Amino acid sequence: GENVEQHPSTLSVQEGDSAVIKCTYSDSASNYFPWYKQELGKRPQLIIDIRSNVGEKKDQRIAVTLNKTAKHFSLHITETQPEDSAVYFCAASRYGNKLVFGAGTILRVKS
Amino acid sequence: DTAVSQTPKYLVTQMGNDKSIKCEQNLGHDTMYWYKQDSKKFLKIMFSYNNKELIINETVPNRFSPKSPDKAHLNLHINSLELGDSAVYFCATSGGPGTGELFFGEGSRLTVL
Numbered sequence: 001g002e003n004v005e006q007h008p009s010t011l012s013v014q015e016g017d018s019a020v021i022k023c024t025y026s027d028s029a030s031n032y033f034p035w036y037k038q039e040l041g042k043r044p045q046l047i048i049d050i051r052s053n054v055g056e057k058k059d060q061r062i063a064v065t066l067n068k069t070a071k072h073f074s075l076h077i078t079e080t081q082p083e084d085s086a087v088y089f090c091a092a093s094r095y096g097n098k099l100v101f102g103a104g105t106i107l108r109v110k111s
Numbered sequence: 112d113t114a115v116s117q118t119p120k121y122l123v124t125q126m127g128n129d130k131s132i133k134c135e136q137n138l139g140h141d142t143m144y145w146y147k148q149d150s151k152k153f154l155k156i157m158f159s160y161n162n163k164e165l166i167i168n169e170t171v172p173n174r175f176s177p178k179s180p181d182k183a184h185l186n187l188h189i190n191s192l193e194l195g196d197s198a199v200y201f202c203a204t205s206g207g208p209g210t211g212e213l214f215f216g217e218g219s220r221l222t223v224l
Contacts (some may be wrong), residue, residue, distance in 0.1 A: 043201065043215040087152055099168050099213065101154040
């Protein structure tokens with residue numbers, strides 16, 4: 001089955017700096033890669049996703065890149081703000097199959 | 112009007128007891144899930160139902176029994192609770208199996224003493 005590894009487990013950045021979180025997946029047939037943000041005590045919420053026919057996707061300060069050959073994808077947050085502090089989860093799935101999550105990255109943005 | 116609602120939000124109980132968590136969605140989605148989030152924040156799927164039919168049943172002790180009375184509801188019953196069952200349980204929905212965004216409920220924090 002699918003296995004998703006996520007790094008780093010914790011990340012501290014200064015406000016205004018960029019943050020990058022990386023994930024690798026094992027199932028070469030996986031074709032859907034979402035990222036979820038979970039604020040303290042809240043539910044996970046989708047912030048961006050990418051499908052395997054696309055190499056990069058941007059939405060304002062966040063972007064996701066996908067390298068299918070290497071089976072890894074990354075989340076990039078630019079101009080970080082204190083409200084970006086949260087746990088971020090990557091995930092992967094093959095269409096029609098279950099979503100498998102990475103272990104999460106605790107992002108702290110210091111002001 | 113909450114899209115995915117769970118009750119109760121907090122549950123504190125003794126080892127050996129039986130408890131249930133309920134989930135209701137008004138999104139009209141076909142697929143509902145139960146996820147368990149442990150103290151290390153790891154999100155692990157437990158069950159998935161599509162149109163009231165069980166389609167995913169992970170390696171979960173048979174003390175856990177899901178039940179979907181209709182497409183809008185998915186309940187989780189846990190028998191003989193153990194300390195290791197303490198976690199946050201999230202209900203989630205999607206338009207279909209693996210078809211995109213998961214919409215999570217607020218979570219139910221279960222503490223077993």
